[in-house]
Amino acid sequence: MEHALFALSGLDLLVCLYALHKIRLIHISTFNIEAASVTAARESTQLYAQIQAYLDLLRLVEPARPLPTLRGWAASPDFLLRIAGHARDAAPQRILECSSGASTVVLARCLQLNGSGHVVSLENDPAFAEQTRTSLRMHGLADWATVVDAPLVANAATGTPWYSLEGLTDDPGAFDMLVIDGPPRTVAPLARHPALPMLSSRLSAACVVFLDDADRVEERATLQRWATEFHDFAQTLLPCEKGCARLDRNPKIADGKL
Ligand SMILES: C[S@@+](CC[C@H](N)C(=O)[O-])C[C@H]1O[C@@H](n2cnc3c(N)ncnc32)[C@H](O)[C@@H]1O
Numbered sequence: 001m002e003h004a005l006f007a008l009s010g011l012d013l014l015v016c017l018y019a020l021h022k023i024r025l026i027h028i029s030t031f032n033i034e035a036a037s038v039t040a041a042r043e044s045t046q047l048y049a050q051i052q053a054y055l056d057l058l059r060l061v062e063p064a065r066p067l068p069t070l071r072g073w074a075a076s077p078d079f080l081l082r083i084a085g086h087a088r089d090a091a092p093q094r095i096l097e098c099s100s101g102a103s104t105v106v107l108a109r110c111l112q113l114n115g116s117g118h119v120v121s122l123e124n125d126p127a128f129a130e131q132t133r134t135s136l137r138m139h140g141l142a143d144w145a146t147v148v149d150a151p152l153v154a155n156a157a158t159g160t161p162w163y164s165l166e167g168l169t170d171d172p173g174a175f176d177m178l179v180i181d182g183p184p185r186t187v188a189p190l191a192r193h194p195a196l197p198m199l200s201s202r203l204s205a206a207c208v209v210f211l212d213d214a215d216r217v218e219e220r221a222t223l224q225r226w227a228t229e230f231h232d233f234a235q236t237l238l239p240c241e242k243g244c245a246r247l248d249r250n251p252k253i254a255d256g257k258l
Contacts, residue, residue, distance in 0.1 A: 046241055049078060049241065050070075050071065050076060050077045050078060050241065051077075053076070053077035053078040053080075053081045054070065054077035056077075056081055057077050057080050057081045057084060057106070060081070060084050060085065060088060061084055061088075061106055061109045061110060061113065062109075062113075063105070063106075063109055063139060064109075064139050064140055065138050065139050067102055067105060067106070068101060068102040068105065068135055069102075070102055071241075073101075074101050074102045074103075075101070075102055075103045075181055075212055076240065076241050076242055078239075078240045078241055078244075079103075079181075079210075079212050079240050079241075079242065079244050080102065080103060080106050082210060082238060082240065082244055082246075083103065083106070083107060083177075083179055083210050084106050084107070084109075084110050086177065086208060086210070087107055087110035087111065087114070087117075087177065088110050088113065088114065090176075090177070090208065091114045091116070091117065092117060092175075092176040092177035092208075093116060093117045093118075093176060094117065094118055094120070094174050094175045094176060094177075095107050095111070095117065095118070095119045095120070095175065095176075095177040095178070095179065096119075096120050096121075096122075096175040096177070096178045096179075096199065096202065096203075097119060097120065097121040097122065097178070097179045097180075097181070098122050098163060098178075098179070098180045098181060098182045098183070098192070098195055099121070099122070099123060099124075099180075099181045099182025099183065100121040100122075100123040100128060100129060100132035100147045101128065101131075101132055101181075102135075103121075103179060103181055104119060104121045104132050104135075104136065104145050104147065105132070105135050105136060105139055105141060105145075107119045107145065107179065108136060108139070108141040108144035108145035109139065109141060109144075111144050111145075112140075112141060112144050117144070118144060118145065118146070119144060119145035119146070120145070120146050120148060120168065120175075121145060121146070121147045121148065122148050122150035122163040122165075122167075122168070122182075123147050123148065123149065123150060123182075124150055124151055124152045124163060124182070124183055126149055129147045129148075129149050132147045133147050148167040148168060149167060150163035150164050150165070150166075150167060150168075151163075151164050152164070152183055152187060155194055155198070157194075157197060157198070158193065158194040158197050158198070160187075160188045160190060160191065160193060160194050161183070161187055161188055161191075162183065162191075162194040162195075162198060163183070163198075165198065168202075170202075171202060172201055172202060173201075173202065173203065173204045173205065174202055174204070175199075175202055175203050175204060175207060176203075176204040176206065176207050176208070177207065177208055177209075177210075178195070178199060178203060178207060178208075178209040178210070179209075179210045179212075180192050180195045180209065180210065180211045180212065181212040181213070185213075185216065185218055189218060190218055190221060190222050190225070191218070192211065192218075192219065192222055193222045193225055193226075195209075195211075196209075196226050196229070196230055196233070197229070200230065203249060204249070205249060205250055206248075206249060206250055207249045208246065208247070208248055208249070209233065209246070209247040209249070210244060210245070210246055210247075211223070211244065211245040211246075211247070212240075212242060212243075212244060213242045213243060214237060214240075214242070214243035214244050214245035215242055215243025216242075216243065219243065219245070223235055223245055226247070232249055232250050233247040233248065233249050234247065234248045234251045235247050236248070
């Protein structure tokens with residue numbers, strides 16, 4: 001009798017262990033499904049926001065051809081809508097851009113619609129520079145934007161590799177809008193920090209700056225450093241899928257209060 005109980009207990013134990021193993025697998029799967037459904041819900045909300053921004057962008061800039069593929073490496077529709085809205089409303093005469101692509105096409109189209117102005121885009125990668133020039137030609141926008149080959153060079157002033165400014169004329173206060181979407185984050189820990197130290201003298205007194213990817217840790221650190229180094233720029237964070245920071249230089253001048 002004692003023997004049978006032992007044999008039964010051994011079998012029960014195996015069944016129990018097997019059942020526990022299965023329960024654990026079910027538990028893990030349930031957790032994964034819950035996490036995936038939260039991600040899917042977040043992504044579908046974001047997708048809707050980007051589709052809405054894309055449709056608004058198309059209505060605003062009415063491009064002659066389909067725009068280059070957006071999101072991922074390219075700017076997202078909500079960021080492009082922000083910069084296009086400013087380019088249309090404030091009608092800047094000279095726009096400077098760090099990194100070329102879809103953003104160059106959108107900004108050039110805004111200036112074409114405005115009837116005046118020019119975009120200068122610094123691009124470190126010759127292949128992407130050529131790709132943007134081709135897009136500009138296809139859109140009939142070659143006269144509205146210039147893509148400048150600007151290899152990343154060691155920078156003694158900031159200690160971070162950044163765009164060579166050799167192809168850019170030294171014209172103090174020339175640009176009234178600056179869009180920063182490069183260099184890529186892989187270049188250096190604070191790859192975009194040099195933008196203000198290197199370009200502030202070329203920006204007008206009421207220049208407006210847009211920084212893409214402002215939700216990233218590196219860009220937040222860059223914004224913090226700019227806040228301590230440049231007291232004439234007022235920073236505002238705007239909701240965009242990758243984060244967007246808008247910096248208004250001397251906002252009182254722009255408001256006509258000075
Ligand atoms: C964030 S992207 C710039 C995107 C650009 N402002 C636009 O709206 O399309 C920054 C830089 O990454 C590089 N780049 C662009 N697309 C890339 C890709 N698919 N793979 C690797 N690098 C890329 C280019 O040199 C570009 O200047």
